[in-house]
Amino acid sequence: MKTIFACIAVLGIQGGKAGEIVGIVWQTPQEVLAAIDPGKTPDTPTVWHSPRGPVVMHGDLFGDGRHLALVGTEGTSWAIAKDGAWEMAGGLDVPPAWVPPGKTTQDPEYGQYYRCKPPQVPFVLKDLDGDRIPEVLVAFSNDGFSTGYAVARRKDSGIELTSISSQRGEPEWIGGYLVVTTSFWGGRWSGFGNTYYKWKGDTAVKMAEWLELGGADKPERTIAVRHRDDGKGQAFEIVEEGNGSWNVRTCVLKGTDETEDEKDFARIRLTPIPEKPGHELQWNAAPANDALVFELITGIPGEVMKFPYGKDENYDFRTAVASIRLEVEGSEEAKAILKRVSR
Known part of the structure; x- marks a missing residue:
């Protein structure tokens, strides 16, 4: 057989x-x-x-x-x-x-x-x-x-x-991480998911999962799982609210894309800084914003983020985020977790 x-x-x-x-x-x-x-x-x-x-x-x-x-x-x-x-x-x-x-x-x-x-x-x-x-x-x-x-x-x-x-x-090798597309589907609604690994010896250790969902009958949202050194993961639901604001809630991931036990955790605000060098690259704000939110949630540098349909060849994460002001609203625990790791 x-x-x-x-x-x-x-x-x-x-x-x-x-x-x-x-x-x-x-x-x-x-x-x-x-x-x-x-x-x-x-x-x-x-x-x-x-x-x-x-x-x-x-x-x-x-x-x-x-x-x-x-x-x-x-x-x-x-x-x-x-x-x-x-x-x-x-x-x-x-x-x-x-x-x-x-x-x-x-x-x-x-x-x-x-x-x-x-x-x-x-x-x-x-x-x-x-x-x-x-x-x-x-x-x-x-x-x-x-x-x-x-x-x-x-x-x-x-x-x-x-x-x-x-x-x-x-799979891709990006900035010291192995990036693998672990889910992708389409139809009336679509989603893609990437998993990010770090090699420790001969073993690839899962560091984060990033799943973006949306479609005709489902609201757009992102589900991320950040894995800790003890192997356990913390799931987050991220909803873009517009005007450079993202609402972040902790949750329990059920299956591939369903969540339960959602609890408010933090709000991320990103606003442009016109006086900063690189303001002329504000047309890059959308991917830079997404990558910066990715960095805060996963603890992985934003330049490692793999976009589902590629990115403009002129896009440069570090240059683009130089003209973005970051604010994290929430508890001290939330601020300690959601922080920049790239400079």
């Missing part, structure tokens, strides 16, 4: 019956690697698309001198070149998603991707912890509506899948 479900995840179901799966009959990873010379390590990691469907990325993936290969079939496997031959070394429990060159999501075998556009190559090498050794990202289809990426790392002499995955797009 595991193999059947893996094929369904990659190829899709025509007519809703497993017996009507349309597409290729997958080769084994060993059969795929027979076409690649294990004794010739390319100068940079190289991608090869088999005419029968599978995809391979191979080379010195981690810069440690080993010739490794990632193989995408109905699952993800990896192998190491030893003594002139490929030795299968393990697998990653991720059915990879990709649409090869020359194919589209309109082709029968890739037609299960309803809204997302999987990449041509399901493997990405990207440094997500600043140690100059790349992590391995494996693209997967998130229910056919977005392309997510699972994160694997070099572990001793192998590759190990972590518990971290992005539900939309590639």
